[in-house]
Amino acid sequence: MSSSTRASRLVAFTAAAGFLLLLLLVTPCSLTTAYAAASVADFRKAYQVIMESAGEGFGAFYRDMTQPPASSEWECTTGLSTAFSVAYASATAPYTLSVLSSTLTVTRSSVTSGVSYDLIGISCAYDAACGDMMRGSSLSFPLTAGHVVIVAGSITSNGIVNFMPVSFYVIQPASACSSAHIANVTRAFTGTSAVWMQLWE
Structure with missing residues (x-):
């Protein structure tokens, strides 16, 4: 060779x-x-960064902004799903909710020039086992009963950043949503202590 x-x-x-x-x-x-997979703590830290980016000291309002609604009777919809329903507090503005056959989508579209939105969100089981933390102007999560979806975000207008409120969405069986489109979410808040401990620690 x-x-x-x-x-x-x-x-x-x-x-x-x-x-x-x-x-x-x-x-x-x-x-x-x-x-x-991310954790509730990851969401907490990301939202605190957003709050502080709006101005020094805004992080002090974190606990107030992440407090769930006092009422356990929430509006709900099954959307296009036959197996699942999504319950949400009436004060979920400024987000838009869409429920497809197997997906929950939360959006905040900008129609104003110079204004943009960046959402963060996470879906967690009652034991605080979570999926990936999502980021973008439109967030999609699989419909899985016994999960709480937490969404927040930031708005940027002409270079000025401000934080957006936190919204909670509880995914339950379709039967949990009454014909009046009302669902009781008591179990989500009595059986998710691990979620709230990580959110507020």
């Missing part, structure tokens, strides 16, 4: 080995990043 042939094979082997090593190093990290 000539020296040039041996050299060519050595280069090819080295390149292949290098590619394999790169694949082994990069692939697990990519999968972990794509599917890593």
Whole structure:
């Protein structure tokens, strides 16, 4: 075998080995990043950053802004779903809620020039096991009974940032929403102590 042939094979082997090593190093990290679950604490920290970005000292109002409504009788809708319903407090403005067959979407679209919205949201089971924290002008979550979806955000107008209120959405079976479109969400707030502890600690 000539020296040039041996050299060519050595280069090819080295390149292949290098590619394999790169694949082994990069692939697990990519999968972990794509599917890593967030926590209520992550949401809390993100919202506190938004509040402070509106001005020093605004973070002091965090507890007031994350307090759930006092009433346990909320409006509800099944939307296009036959299996699930979503309960929400009447004071969910300025967000828009859409319930599809298997997805809950919360949006805040801007129709004003120079104004933009950035929402953050997370869906958590009653034991505070959460999915990914979502960010954007439109957030979508899978419809899963026994979950609480928490949404907040920021509004930027002509370079000035302000924080938006927190809204809670409780996903329950379709039967939990009455014909009058009212649902009782007592269980969501008596069985989710882990969620509120992380939200307020």
